Amino acid sequence: MKNPTHVFLFGSLNGESGGSPAPRIQWDLDHPVRLPDLLERLQISPDRVQLIMVNHRAVPADHLIVPGDRVALFPREYAIFADWKNLRC
Template identity: 35%
Template sequence: MLISIKLGGPLRKRISGHDRGELSLELEQGSKVSDALIKLGLDGDVVRVLMLNGRPIAEDKALKTGDRLALFPRELAFNVCTAISFFNPLVREAHSKKT
């Protein structure tokens, strides 16, 4: 299966040839986020925030074809978590006004 990976901040430099921070990754069917991290050569000490299709998740989450996985390092964790907590209520409010 093929998934899309978005690397945040300094993680872009850790994966050679992907300075723009975007890549596609081929994984076995039934793979988890942790399998993607292993294949990329990254671990929990480096990656602190994991988002799957725009939502925070844990490493044991199963992946499926077409998923978008965003990875952020520890130095950006606070910024990402703050942005998520700030925007989630705004997104819910905007969505409720549309329906």
């Protein structure tokens, strides 16, 4: 039984993933994948993303996504809190 990975797209990123708007995308990953590779699969340019959260925690842009993770992508126009400033992409 696979553990699905959920990707949540916020703001202008919603609908930018090469298809119709879908605030949540579910994938069954067979193995860990680097975040830049995930963005490429989603057809989202890394320069459009300001903040990445995995399992409710801010992570750097080179984070490794494992099956079952919950990934949230926030675009540049989103305001972010000061304690996340060192994890901005």
